[in-house]
Amino acid sequence: MKLNRRSFLKIAGATGAAGMLARPAAASASEAGGVPGENERSMLVDTTLCAGCRACEAACSEANHNPAPPEGDAVFDAPREPSPDAFTVVNRGPNAHDGTPRFAKKQCMHCVSPACASACPIKGIEKQPEGPVTYRPERCMGCRYCMIACPFGVPKYSYNELAPRVRKCTFCFERQKEGKLPACGEVCPTGALTFGYRGELLELAKTRIYSNPGKYHPHIYGENEAGGTNWLYITDVPVEKLGLPGGIEKSSYPDLISGALSVPPFVMTLWPPLLMGLYVFANGRHKEHGEHGDDHGNGNAHGKEDRHG
Numbered sequence: 001m002k003l004n005r006r007s008f009l010k011i012a013g014a015t016g017a018a019g020m021l022a023r024p025a026a027a028s029a030s031e032a033g034g035v036p037g038e039n040e041r042s043m044l045v046d047t048t049l050c051a052g053c054r055a056c057e058a059a060c061s062e063a064n065h066n067p068a069p070p071e072g073d074a075v076f077d078a079p080r081e082p083s084p085d086a087f088t089v090v091n092r093g094p095n096a097h098d099g100t101p102r103f104a105k106k107q108c109m110h111c112v113s114p115a116c117a118s119a120c121p122i123k124g125i126e127k128q129p130e131g132p133v134t135y136r137p138e139r140c141m142g143c144r145y146c147m148i149a150c151p152f153g154v155p156k157y158s159y160n161e162l163a164p165r166v167r168k169c170t171f172c173f174e175r176q177k178e179g180k181l182p183a184c185g186e187v188c189p190t191g192a193l194t195f196g197y198r199g200e201l202l203e204l205a206k207t208r209i210y211s212n213p214g215k216y217h218p219h220i221y222g223e224n225e226a227g228g229t230n231w232l233y234i235t236d237v238p239v240e241k242l243g244l245p246g247g248i249e250k251s252s253y254p255d256l257i258s259g260a261l262s263v264p265p266f267v268m269t270l271w272p273p274l275l276m277g278l279y280v281f282a283n284g285r286h287k288e289h290g291e292h293g294d295d296h297g298n299g300n301a302h303g304k305e306d307r308h309g
Contacts, residue, residue, distance in 0.1 A: 036228040037112035038199035040131030041176060043185060045104065046208065047235040047242060048215070049192040052076070052090060052103035056184035056193070060088045060107075063172060063183035079243045082107055084158035087169040088184060091243035096236050104242035105184065108133060108154045108169035109222060109229035111252075112198075116146035116155055118254035124166070125155075131198070131230045132171035140165055151226050151248050171230070198230055205234050227252030 057069040066085045069075075076092040083089075088107035095101050110133050117127045124140040127133050146166060147155045155168045172182035180186070185193040194201060202223060209216045221233035225248040233239060240246040 035199045035202065037131065037230060038197065040112065040129075040198045040230055041171070042110075042131060042196065042198040042201050042230040042232060043171075043182065044194040044196070044201040044205055045231065045233045046192050046194070047093075047102050047104045047233060047237070048096070049190045050090075050103040050105070051190050051192075052092060052101065053189065054090045055187045055189060056105055057086070057088055057090060059183040059187040060169070061086065063175065080106075081243075082154055082156065082168065084156045084160075084167040087167070089243075093242040094237050102235065102237045102242060104233065104235070104239075104244065106243050107184075107231065108171070109152050109226070109231045110169075110171050111226050112228040112230065113226075113252040113254055115149040115151060115226070115254055119145040119149035121145070128173060130173070130176060132173040132176065134170045134173050135166060135168060137165045152245055198228075198232075201232055205232055209234060224250045226250075 054069060054075075060066070061068055064087055066087065069086060069089075079091050080086075080089040088105050090103050090105045093102045093104065110131060114125070114127050114133045117123075117125045117133060121143070122139050122141060124136050125133060125146050126136065142157075142164060144155075144157055144166065147153075147157065155166050158164050158167055172180070172184075175182060181195050185195045194204065196204075202220065205220045205223075209218055209220070216234050216236050217238075219234075219239075221235070221239045221244060222229040222231055227250070233242075233244065235242065238246075
């Protein structure tokens, strides 16, 4: 196959266009105006009501066929993070003013406009219209862009499996489709977890805050963090000391990362055909040079024969 400069540039140009088409589209908020994700399913966590019983951990592990969580209060000695085998964990924070310890569970926040779904080039992670952010392992190619994109550091990679995959809380989406509560919310014995629509839970959280002056911090964690999340927290101690990350941008993260995270899929699409084009181009030049060299050599041989003749 011969490849001149014009043909090579055509291949490179077509490859670049394909790379542009492969860029992942940023996930959009579910609502055009008003409260973002107002009609999405959400969970309100009132940490003043959490007793640290960790029934939510056990129910989550059972519902997702994960190993049973460790027993005993020693688990509170150090903060824990969700893992491939534990989609939610309960951490103990500082005591409240009345001396009562505060606890808070941590899991996927199920953002209204999730950065992880926006970063995934093949829709291995999807935002569902109902609110949950789910994972399709059969689509996953192991790029782990979702792990880089998530501002809460939630998706985890199961390196120890023969077929590694990303694992995280799915907000019990399959249970929700059957009309059931998420497993953690179903078993909470103290009322610390309230399941409902995001707009209604935000109103409930504001009512609790303003009806109890001095009890809660005047902030709903998740109302605006990362553009809004479907897990909302109200508390009377600093959220950072409950294992929840602070300093989260208020803007939707797909708007902040879409440009940067569109580059890796672009490069993955562009690079192999570009290398092939270079190989074909170089190989063609080599063969062409070889053919000219043979002709030149044959001519010399004939010339020598003529002279000897």
